[in-house]
Amino acid sequence: EAGVAQSPRYKIIEKRQSVAFWCNPISGHATLYWYQQILGQGPKLLIQFQNNGVVDDSQLPKDRFSAERLKGVDSTLKIQPAKLEDSAVYLCASSAGGGYTFGSGTRLTVV
């Protein structure tokens, strides 16, 4: 079975610019998560979708971050405007109710 696809793999932007990440989960997985992983730390949950509805976005900095999951399949996470502290790996994961399958992530560097 195909894994979780993410793009781009790497992104370098200047602070105050905007950036978008894309994720395509495993086919049939209703639950999709976006995590932020800062170097040396565990992944931190940003937002959880169940099909195309938001289940939990309590840790999403909504003044600059937004996410959507149209049609309950792929998802996009956007940052606008980016700050230096947003430099991290953004991981997408999907689940059918058990363990998570993570994508390879997007490494974002804000300069």
Place this chain on the structure above:
Amino acid sequence: QQPVQSPQAVILREGEDAVINCSSSKALYSVHWYRQKHGEAPVFLMILLKGGEQKGHEKISASFNEKKQQSSLYLTASQLSYSGTYFCGTPGGGADGLTFGKGTHLIIQP
């Protein structure tokens, strides 16, 4: 509430055993374990549900004690491929999104 992992780092010789602990200040009904190698995505190892069950994956097993609000991961006769950072994850409040610990770095030397 972020689960607390211990130790922070472990260095072993190939063939030695290791135990990684994960504890929470709130009631748990499940614990996930993942392994992440440098520059790669976390990989799911196992999930433990309340009931004190133990599960295994190759020579890696784990236990879960919901009364003590803790889980332990056991790596037996460690292999070089076991090197990486191990994370435990516990469900949050209303939704089941995981909160991960800070990780335990495991280095296996030949």
